[in-house]
Structures are given as C-alpha cells and as structure tokens.
Amino acid sequence: MQLILPLILFLVGFGAYEFFETRRAAYKIAHRIHVNGTRGKSSVTRLIGSGLRESGFQTLTKVTGTYPKLVMEDGTEEEIYRRTKANIIEQARMLRYAADRQVDAIVFECMAVQPQFQWIVEHQMVRSTVGVITNTRLDHLGEMGNSLEDITRALCNTIPFNGVVFTSEQKMFPLMEKIAKKRGTQLIYADPETVTDEDLRGFRYVEHRDNVALALAVCQHLGIPREKAMAGLHQTVPDSGALEVFDVDYIPYKRIRFANGFAANDPESTILVYNLVLERFDNGGKRIIVLTIRDDRLERAEQLAEAIVQHMPCDYVLLVGDSTDRVHDVLTALNFPRQQAISMGVASGEEVFEMVLDLTDDRSIVLGIGNMVGKYKSGTQIVNYFRHRSHITPKLEEETRA
Structure with a gap:
C-alpha cells in the first residue's frame, strides 16, 4: 500500500508533464493542419504538404494511409516504425519531433478512429490552426456509429475552436456547419468545380478533383497564389494506395x-x-x-x-x-x-x-x-x-x- 500512492502521484505527474510538453511543442509550430474524413485523407495530406513545400514553407507531413510515413522538409520519405499497433501517443511524439526541427508547418492525417480519440488528438495535442474534413461516408460503422449523421458527428470531433475548417462534403455540410458555428469556427466549402481539366492533367497519377480543390483552398488560405500552389500540388508523390x-x-x-x-x-x-x-x-x-x-x-x-x-x-x-x-x-x-x-x-x-x-x-x-x-x-x-x-x-x- 505504501508504494501505491507514490506510484499514482508519479503517473499523474508524468501525465501532466506529457500534456504540457505536447501543448508547448504544438504552439512552437505556426501552421498546424489536421486532416480528417472518410476517404482521401492521405492524398489531401500529401497534396497540402507538397503545395506548402513548393511555396517555401518548411513542412513536415505525416500520413497513415497504406503505410505510415513522414514526408520530410525536402520531400524525402521515412517510414514510421511501430513496435505495436497504432496508438495516438504517436501523434504527440511526432508533434515534438516537428517542433524540435523548427518547421513552419505540419500537415497531419488524423490517425484516430474512435470518436473520443479523435477529440483528444485534436483538442489536447494538435490544436490545429486549419482543419480539413474531406468527406463523410458509411465506413467504420462499429467505431463511429450506424448512420451517416453519427459518422459526421464523429469526424467533426476534429473541428477546432475559433478557427477555420475546409471540406468538400456536400450532403452533410449543414450538420458540419452547425457544429462548427458552436465552436466559433468558419466552415468553408472547397468547390471541386474550381479545379479545371488542365489542373488535373498536371498530375502523373489519377488524382480526384475533390482532393485537389481542398488542397488548393488550404494553400490559398495561407496566402499562396493559386499558380504557385498548383505547381507544388503537381509535384506530389502519391500514396501507394492512390488510383493508378x-x-x-x-x-x-x-x-x-x-x-x-x-x-x-x-x-x-x-x-x-x-x-x-x-x-x-x-x-x-x-x-x-x-x-x-x-x-x-x-x-x-x-x-x-x-x-x-x-x-x-x-x-x-x-x-x-x-x-x-x-x-x-x-x-x-x-x-x-x-x-x-x-x-x-x-x-x-x-x-x-x-x-x-x-x-x-x-x-x-x-x-x-x-x-x-x-x-x-x-x-x-x-x-x-x-x-x-x-x-x-x-x-x-x-x-x-x-
């Protein structure tokens, strides 16, 4: 019994230290972009990272698509080694790593599926300056709920407070906007029709119009001219699961x-x-x-x-x-x-x-x-x-x- 109380105090203290160190690391990074959604997360994450990199932002991109990887400031890729199954603590570790590298921006794909963990990753770790929800589809029914509304609400756990979030979702846009307004956040629709056939011809693989629209909208929000942003998007190295x-x-x-x-x-x-x-x-x-x-x-x-x-x-x-x-x-x-x-x-x-x-x-x-x-x-x-x-x-x- 004499060891239990000190152990509890140690764990509480260690947890508090981890929390504040992660929060401190996040605030060292000027632009924190958190990408969530049912489909296209990895592609949009890579596209945004490439657009920022081409425009001079020192950017670290983390994707958890087919295989978890870091895309470094120079565009090279490093695999993320996991000893066990994926755990959201990984996101905190990568935040600190990015802060130590003194990058201008991070673009992180949301790695959480359970709604409560999505909330923790966003509001206790990343605290994004720009949020992205690609779309909402009927998937991960066991974890997120049994209806499109349930899944939308789950994905909206990563909408930041008093910020901005982009989406190409149409059907569930009203619900997403309602949730965003409660958090003092502006929800912006990235219209795929703003992406031309000429824009799509610049990719060396098959990219979806919705994904390009989202990446362009985020880059332009950060002050990057459309032409410069598109040049960066065209340099994107696709995820191994991309449509080829x-x-x-x-x-x-x-x-x-x-x-x-x-x-x-x-x-x-x-x-x-x-x-x-x-x-x-x-x-x-x-x-x-x-x-x-x-x-x-x-x-x-x-x-x-x-x-x-x-x-x-x-x-x-x-x-x-x-x-x-x-x-x-x-x-x-x-x-x-x-x-x-x-x-x-x-x-x-x-x-x-x-x-x-x-x-x-x-x-x-x-x-x-x-x-x-x-x-x-x-x-x-x-x-x-x-x-x-x-x-x-x-x-x-x-x-x-x-």
Whole structure:
C-alpha cells in the first residue's frame, strides 16, 4: 500500500508533464493542419504538404494511409516504425519531433478512429490552426456509429475552436456547419468545380478533383497564389494506395489494363472509382473486378459484393484473401452468375495475373478493390505484380492526364 500512492502521484505527474510538453511543442509550430474524413485523407495530406513545400514553407507531413510515413522538409520519405499497433501517443511524439526541427508547418492525417480519440488528438495535442474534413461516408460503422449523421458527428470531433475548417462534403455540410458555428469556427466549402481539366492533367497519377480543390483552398488560405500552389500540388508523390492505371501487353494479342482502386474501400467511394475508371480508361474489353477480403473487414467485403451486383456491372469477380467462399455465396445469393464469381482464396499477385490472363480474350480492364493491406497484403501484392509487368504507353499516359 505504501508504494501505491507514490506510484499514482508519479503517473499523474508524468501525465501532466506529457500534456504540457505536447501543448508547448504544438504552439512552437505556426501552421498546424489536421486532416480528417472518410476517404482521401492521405492524398489531401500529401497534396497540402507538397503545395506548402513548393511555396517555401518548411513542412513536415505525416500520413497513415497504406503505410505510415513522414514526408520530410525536402520531400524525402521515412517510414514510421511501430513496435505495436497504432496508438495516438504517436501523434504527440511526432508533434515534438516537428517542433524540435523548427518547421513552419505540419500537415497531419488524423490517425484516430474512435470518436473520443479523435477529440483528444485534436483538442489536447494538435490544436490545429486549419482543419480539413474531406468527406463523410458509411465506413467504420462499429467505431463511429450506424448512420451517416453519427459518422459526421464523429469526424467533426476534429473541428477546432475559433478557427477555420475546409471540406468538400456536400450532403452533410449543414450538420458540419452547425457544429462548427458552436465552436466559433468558419466552415468553408472547397468547390471541386474550381479545379479545371488542365489542373488535373498536371498530375502523373489519377488524382480526384475533390482532393485537389481542398488542397488548393488550404494553400490559398495561407496566402499562396493559386499558380504557385498548383505547381507544388503537381509535384506530389502519391500514396501507394492512390488510383493508378497500368497497361500490360502480355503477348501481341492480349492487352490488360489494370486500375488500382484498393484505397477506396467503402461502397460509395468504390462506385465512384469504378465509374471514373470506365469513363476515362475503358478499353472495350472484358470487365474484371478483383476483390480482396480480410476477416476483420468481412462486413465491408459483403457490402462491396452488393455494390458490385447493383452498381458495378462486370464479366467476372475474382475473390482473393480470407473467407472468399462466404463472399462468393453473397454474390450468388444476389443473382450474380456463379461461374463468373471465382473464389481464389489466398492467392499471390502472380496467380491473380494468370487468372486474369486466362479470362482475357484479346483485352480486359481490371479494377482492384477491397484492401491494400491485411494479414496477407493481397492488394499490395497484386498492385506490385501488375506494376512490374506493365509499361505506361504514350497513349495511356495521355489518357491518364486527360
């Protein structure tokens, strides 16, 4: 008993010290940009960081997308090593690291999912000068709630007090604005229509108009001229889960076009990516969807299966990873032809490629959806294999920039 009280006092004192040191570190950084939302967080974080860097801001960017990384002041990247699962204490550690480097700005992707932790990261750690909420989608239902309103309220935990926050969300904008006003904060809509086709052609990968609009709005808010900001955005190195398109000419009479849509793993975003890929890259061949499945994201895989049947017409669906037979049953129960739903189980990138090759007559367009990472890293393996077998033809490069 004699040791318990001193131990409690020590822990309380240590906690207070950590709190004030983190707060002190945050206030040493002039511009603190905190990016939250359902989809596009990593892309928007990278875009803003690149725009600031090009304009002379010493900027440290932290993303927790496919793989957690720091983008340093000179644009080089360093992986964040984690001994255990992700923990919000990491954000406090990175704040101090940024303060020690005397940077002008940080752009941090929100790493918290639980609503209470989102609040802590924003209001006890980052205390952002500029907030960003990319959008709200039906995802992480178990952690954030069972409705779009619940999820919106959860994401709004990162709206700062007496500040400014940007969003490209339309449907839930009124609710977000109501919450922002209660905190004395201005909510600004970043209109995707302000981004031109010419702006999009400057990217060497496929970037979404909404993401560019958000990054531009933040950069201009910080006093960066639009032309200068856009030049920086065009220098962005994409996340490994970004939408990329590859052409594979395996033999003269078989051409395969592969689109990496694994990052958009909620149904609504995946449907948008499907439509975008067909609108801009359809080669008139067989349509093949590769759905990667994780046991801990099984409900999401079933939702994607339903989205395929209802909104994403295709000739074949390849199921890869965990519980593929269960998702196969979901597809067939929704009247998707049994022989066109292929349960591959745990399969390598090469095995998926060989199956696509067998299903391709002369040409095909393949869309990968589901998950990049997980126990087997199926999405990563598939993307890497197609990338290594591909080449960007002048025609495809022109289409990618169109």
